[in-house]
Amino acid sequence: MPISRPKNLPDYVFLPPEVAKRHAENTRNGLYNLLPSEVSWKNRYDFLKARGYLLRPRYHPEWKPSWTGTNIAPEFCEDSIKIRHFHVIDAERISDGKQVAIKTVSNDGDELRVSQLVTAIGGAENHCVSALEVFPDPLNDKRSLLTMPYMRPYNNPGLQTVGEVVAFVSQMLKGLAFLHRNRIAHRDIAPPNIMMDARPLYPDGHHPVRMHCAPDAIHDAIPLSRADHPVKYYYVDFGLSTHFFQGASSLVTGRIGRDMEIPELSDTIPYDAYKADIYALGNLLDKEFLQLFCNVDFLRPLIDCMKQRTPDLRPPAEELVKMFQQVRALVPDNDIRWRLVQRSEQPYEKFLNDTVAVARGGISNLKRMVG
Secondary structure, eight states, X not given: OOOBOOSSSOGXXXXXXXXXXHHHHHHHTTTTSOOHHHHHHHTTHHHHHHTTEEOOGGGSTTOOOTTTTBOBOGGGSGGGOOOSSTTEEEEEETTTOOEEEEEEEESSSXXXXXXXXXXXXXXXXXOBOOOOEEEEOTTOTTEEEEEEEOOEETTSSOOOBHHHHHHHHHHHHHHHHHHHHTTEEOOOOSGGGEEEEOTTTOTXXXXXXXXXXXXXXSSBOOOOOTTTSOOEEEEOOOTTOEEOOTTOXXXXXXOOSSOTTOTTOOSSSOEEHHHXXXXXXXXXXXXXXXXXXXXXXXXXHHHHHHTOSSGGGSOOHHHHHHHHHHHHHTSXXXXXXXXXXBTTOOHHHHHHHHHHHHHHHHHHHHHHHHO
């Protein structure tokens, strides 16, 4: 059978005949078959479609690889892309075409309750991913399917300016104060559990798994500038969270969460869950920003307070919000607009990067002037 060559695709997606034959053999031998963790999502396809959510073509019950009979490299075919986490999948909401994430969660524990609670509370200072819908898992009566807005890792792409760090710190402190004010301790604050709504950066979208690509998984997805297109950051994953009843103690036990550097974590000695959250966020800010960039040293007093080894010496989240506002007021606007400068930069690198930053800043200002 002759190999077809679809039109309107860039040359780099096509394979030489011998390589195409090799990929065809690999496909027949099952190299691109669904993973065991993906089969369960295929088995939910029709159920989710009936509920208004469409999974990618790969998970259709009658899926066959789209590159079959062509000389297109499978890596440039959207339906070759596998999910990265077995318990979460991307989907499209049929009613409006928006991307969502669907997660399988246990009916026990606080994750569902916390997700629905923060959604019901709402408010401008709520930086928690919302629960769009919850329904029973058709494959497991002890679990549910939690539908949420699709989010992208907060640091993909990385932050570029001091002002972007300021916005991130401000939102995360306000979000933590919101959680604690509503008697919720996150208990797993770490980079993977902070994400962003990146739609302002990618107005034409991007692939939900291969995020550096456009939705077609062929072309590059080029982000806009965060400085000109601000984003909102969110805490996600309340699988280890605790919601305390009114008047209940915030003391807990358990060496849980990704950040094992919180000094008081213990399986036997109770510790304050709120204070542990504060340390975890301070540790994140320290490692992600203060240790890496030399022009965010204004964060040091804040982070030092948050990382006091004695939990009682760490200020409550509400006080940290006020402290940061005072710190921010002392930072000159010119510094806020400047690029992040890595501590490891050599003089020649600094000169080059500064030159590029000035050029980009001029282009950005010109765009704002002309609308």
